[in-house]
Amino acid sequence: MNFDLRIPLGLIFSLYGIILIGTGLTSTPExxxxxxxxxxxxxxxxxQLLFGLTMLFLSRRKK
Amino acid sequence: xxxxSAIHLGPVDYGILVIYFAFVLGIGFALKxxxxxxxxxxxxxxxxxxxxxxxxxLSANLGAQEVIGMAxxxxxxxxxxxxxxxxxxxxxxxxxxxxxxxxYYGSKAxxxxxxxxxxxxxxxxxxxxxxxxxMTIFSSGISLHALAKLLETLVHWNYWTCITVSALxxxxxxxxxxxxxxxxxxxxxFFMIVMGFAPxxxxxxxxxxxxxxxxxxxxxxxxxxxFAPGTWSQSWAHLGNPxxxxxxxxxxxxxxxxxxxxxxxxxxxDFLVVQRAMAxxxxxxxxxxxxxxxxxxxxxxxxxxxPGMIAIALHQQSGGMFLPTATDGTPDYNxxxxxxxxxxxxxxxxxxxxxxLMASFMSGMAGNxxxxxxxxxxxxxxxxxxxxxxxxxxxxxxxxATVFGIVVSIGAAFLASQFNNIMDMLQLVFGFVNAPxxxxxxxxxxxxxxxxxxxxxxxxxxxxxxxxxxxxxxxKGCVPGIKGGWLEPMFSFQSEMGQNFWMAIVAWSACFGLxxxxxxLTRRTKSDEDLKGLVYxxxxxxxxxxxxxxxxxxxxxxxxxxAVIILNLLFL
Numbered sequence: 001m002n003f004d005l006r007i008p009l010g011l012i013f014s015l016y017g018i019i020l021i022g023t024g025l026t027s028t029p030e031x032x033x034x035x036x037x038x039x040x041x042x043x044x045x046x047x048q049l050l051f052g053l054t055m056l057f058l059s060r061r062k063k
Numbered sequence: 064x065x066x067x068s069a070i071h072l073g074p075v076d077y078g079i080l081v082i083y084f085a086f087v088l089g090i091g092f093a094l095k096x097x098x099x100x101x102x103x104x105x106x107x108x109x110x111x112x113x114x115x116x117x118x119x120x121l122s123a124n125l126g127a128q129e130v131i132g133m134a135x136x137x138x139x140x141x142x143x144x145x146x147x148x149x150x151x152x153x154x155x156x157x158x159x160x161x162x163x164x165x166x167y168y169g170s171k172a173x174x175x176x177x178x179x180x181x182x183x184x185x186x187x188x189x190x191x192x193x194x195x196x197x198m199t200i201f202s203s204g205i206s207l208h209a210l211a212k213l214l215e216t217l218v219h220w221n222y223w224t225c226i227t228v229s230a231l232x233x234x235x236x237x238x239x240x241x242x243x244x245x246x247x248x249x250x251x252x253f254f255m256i257v258m259g260f261a262p263x264x265x266x267x268x269x270x271x272x273x274x275x276x277x278x279x280x281x282x283x284x285x286x287x288x289x290f291a292p293g294t295w296s297q298s299w300a301h302l303g304n305p306x307x308x309x310x311x312x313x314x315x316x317x318x319x320x321x322x323x324x325x326x327x328x329x330x331x332x333d334f335l336v337v338q339r340a341m342a343x344x345x346x347x348x349x350x351x352x353x354x355x356x357x358x359x360x361x362x363x364x365x366x367x368x369x370p371g372m373i374a375i376a377l378h379q380q381s382g383g384m385f386l387p388t389a390t391d392g393t394p395d396y397n398x399x400x401x402x403x404x405x406x407x408x409x410x411x412x413x414x415x416x417x418x419x420l421m422a423s424f425m426s427g428m429a430g431n432x433x434x435x436x437x438x439x440x441x442x443x444x445x446x447x448x449x450x451x452x453x454x455x456x457x458x459x460x461x462x463x464a465t466v467f468g469i470v471v472s473i474g475a476a477f478l479a480s481q482f483n484n485i486m487d488m489l490q491l492v493f494g495f496v497n498a499p500x501x502x503x504x505x506x507x508x509x510x511x512x513x514x515x516x517x518x519x520x521x522x523x524x525x526x527x528x529x530x531x532x533x534x535x536x537x538x539k540g541c542v543p544g545i546k547g548g549w550l551e552p553m554f555s556f557q558s559e560m561g562q563n564f565w566m567a568i569v570a571w572s573a574c575f576g577l578x579x580x581x582x583x584l585t586r587r588t589k590s591d592e593d594l595k596g597l598v599y600x601x602x603x604x605x606x607x608x609x610x611x612x613x614x615x616x617x618x619x620x621x622x623x624x625x626a627v628i629i630l631n632l633l634f635l
Contacts, residue, residue: 002097002107005115005247009254012086016079016258016415023075023411031409036269041411044262048415051258 010056017049070217070405076414083255083418087236087425090247094240101457104241105437106173106342111243113348115250117355120339122249125256126206126427130367130420131213135396137364137371138378138386140309141281141295142634144371145364149298150322153361153627155330156353157620159340163331164616165605166508167341168349170596174341175334176442182507182597184515184588185446190522192442194496195334196435200468201489203431204475210424211476217401226476229421233429234469237436238462242342245426245433249339252422253359259412259419260366266407267373280376287379295372298634311538311558320564324571328501335434346605350616357623361630374399428472436464487545495533498567499525499574506578511591511598517582525574532569538562 024042032039072080098104111119136144172178176195180188211225236244271277281295294301294308301307302314312320330336330353340352378385378394386402389395404416440461449456479486503522506513534550537543538559543552547562556562595601612618 002110002243003093005250008086008090008093008247009251012082012251013254013258015082019075019079020411020415023409027409034409035266035407040262040266041409044258044412044415048258051254 004059006055006059010052010054010059012052013048014052014056017045017047017052020045020048069219070401070413070417072218072413072417073410075411076417079411079414080418080421083422084232086251087232087248087422090251091236091239091244094244094247097243098239098241098458100454101440101461102454103243104458104461105433105440106338107241107243107246109342110344111246111342111348113343113351113355115246116339116343116348116352118253118359119246119249120336120352121356121360122253122256122426123336123339123430125253125363125423126430129427130256130423131209131397131400133364133367134371134374134399137368138375138394138396138399139371141285141372141375142298142364142368143294143301143308143310144368145298145630145634146317146321148361148364148368149627149631150318151326152330153357153623154322155326156357156360157623158327159331159337160350160353160357160616161620162599163504163508164340164350164353165346165602166597166599167337168343168346169602169605173441174438175332175337176438178597179503179507179518180442180446182589182594183513183518187503187515187519187522188442188446190519191500192438192446194493196438196443198493198496199335199431199435199438200471201475201486201493203428203435203468203472205479205486206424206428206431207472208476208479210421210428212480213401213424214421222480226473229425229428230469230473233425233432234466237429237432237465241461242338242433242437245429246339246342248422248429249426252419252426255415255419255422257359257366259416260370262412263403263407263416264366264369264373267370267377267403270407271373271376277373277376280380281372284375284379295375296634298631300635305557305561310560311556312561312564316561316564316568320567324498324501324567325564327505328497328499328567328571332500332504334438335430338434338437347610347614347616350605351614351619354616354619354623357627361623361627370403371396371399374403432465432468432472435468436461439464439468484545491533491545494563494566495526495529495570498529498570502571502574502578506575506582507598509599510579510582511594511600512582512587513578514582514585514587515589516585517578517580520581521574521578524577525570528573529566529570532566536562536566 020041024039024045027039027041102108133144133147167178170178170181172181176188176192179191207226207230210229211222214220214225215222236248268274268277271280278296282292285292285294288309290309291301291307302317305311305313340349343349343352374386386394387398400420404413408416440457444460445457499522502525503518507518533547535548536554536556537548537552538546538556538561541547541559543549546559556565591601
């Protein structure tokens with residue numbers, strides 16, 4: 001039987017989310033200027049982390 | 064080359080790329096245990112849930128041509144490019160779900176060519192299987208070549224290292240996990256594209272001043288090329304006459320050529336996409352597959368076409384300094400996505416965007432390889448070379464075909480890198496073969512009187528008609544030869560795209576007419592009993608009444624069509 005795809009999806013996007021949040025928290029002023037004054041790494045990092053966690057949650061709930 | 068489009072990856076970006084490759088290979092290794100027989104390897108054991116096959120269905124088509132090419136078209140033609148989605152994809156996907164999937168899935172055919180064998184005869188299947196196998200392997204090579212060339216330009220990686228590494232990764236995960244591995248990775252790639260491109264479009268659109276300001280900025284782009292002011296921001300308003308729009312296409316050619324013949328021919332008969340739906344875990348899931356794909360598909364213009372429109376607006380505004388310039392002096396449209404990536408994404412998200420781009424090339428290749436190994440093993444090897452072997456023998460052959468397919472892809476990439484003309488020539492011939500195909504399927508599925516001879520000679524006739532038409536037609540500004548008119552340039556077209564759409568219409572009509580004529584003149588070889596499950600009037604309708612409303616194909620199909628009509632009206 002194949003494993004649930006939501007597990008790797010959840011893992012990789014949670015991991016990417018954490019990496020982006022980390023990068024966002026250590027952004028240089030130059031990076032913030034490049035993204036028109038916003039911390040896009042931080043914002044999208046949170047989105048990806050939430051997506052990843054949702055996938056992991058769904059894969060555990062439905063068994 | 065303009066320096067802005069060089070991408071500088073930081074350590075975080077490389078980290079993201081490496082993690083992606085680790086997951087891709089990990090999925091392959093984790094699926095190795097599930098590959099117990101040929102049915103598991105080629106058809107995923109018909110066990111995949113609908114949301115997975117649906118996203119893979121979409122993603123298998125989301126290869127290099129899509130991401131880079133649609134952004135390029137967005138810059139070159141503006142919002143009209145959305146016709147490739149709202150006219151040239153969604154209606155065909157809905158048709159496939161409602162009317163055709165019951166035959167593909169219900170007939171227990173293992174491939175599209177095998178359906179032709181069951182419905183018609185051996186020669187029709189052979190023609191389709193062999194042309195499809197050759198085509199997919201060359202497409203896979205072209206994907207590979209495009210990826211390596213892009214990486215060479217953007218990040219200065221060695222061309223042959225790129226080819227070898229990406230081919231090897233694709234090889235390993237398909238070899239281990241078969242179609243399931245390809246499907247799982249396509250879904251992963253789908254989310255990578257969304258996650259990487261959504262912030263890119265968000266930032267670029269913000270920089271351009273939002274949608275309303277963007278539309279104003281697109282006015283000089285249109286008027287500068289001698290078109291009406293709204294040409295770049297309206298999808299239908301300038302289709303009255305081919306000379307009124309940059310595509311050089313009129314509404315009839317657009318609707319019939321792209322929207323009917325080419326679109327239905329691709330989405331409803333190309334095994335590359337249909338294979339994803341055939342892997343679904345039930346008839347209901349198989350029918351829902353194209354519908355689930357249609358929902359993100361109709362929103363994708365925002366992710367892949369809009370960036371092109373933004374880029375050309377900014378290019379115009381900056382006096383031609385935004386996009387790099389191609390050798391012929393026009394903006395290098397293929398650099399839209401790389402330029403935007405380099406400009407707007409900081410290290411971190413840049414890694415996601417760049418990885419998404421690489422992922423789309425690789426899964427485009429993987430899709431071709433899985434379709435190839437199935438058609439090769441079931442429709443060519445098992446049919447003509449080694450029938451009645453054990454299942455494990457065919458599983459072994461599938462793995463061997465994967466290796467073989469990838470080696471040939473690398474050869475095709477080499478050809479593409481050395482001889483541009485060979486690739487143009489091949490794609491032209493593929494175009495001749497593909498154009499009439501939908502007529503054969505339509506008649507086969509809905510008219511029981513269609514015979515094997517009718518189908519086969521109709522196809523040959525349609526292909527010949529396409530080649531003849533190509534010999535007689537020529538687009539403005541082209542020299543007779545590979546672009547057309549090699550017999551006698553009798554018909555002139557505003558653009559190559561318009562010529563191509565009309566070629567499809569001619570090929571389809573010839574195939575349709577000939578198939579009917581020959582079928583009426585030849586004897587039926589299949590009785591009504593043989594055709595049960597293969598022809599509409601002889602197949603019991605699949606019941607969906609007892610399922611939840613969102614699982615009923617007809618209802619969801621209607622909703623999808625309504626939504627796409629609204630989209631067309633909004634951006635008229």
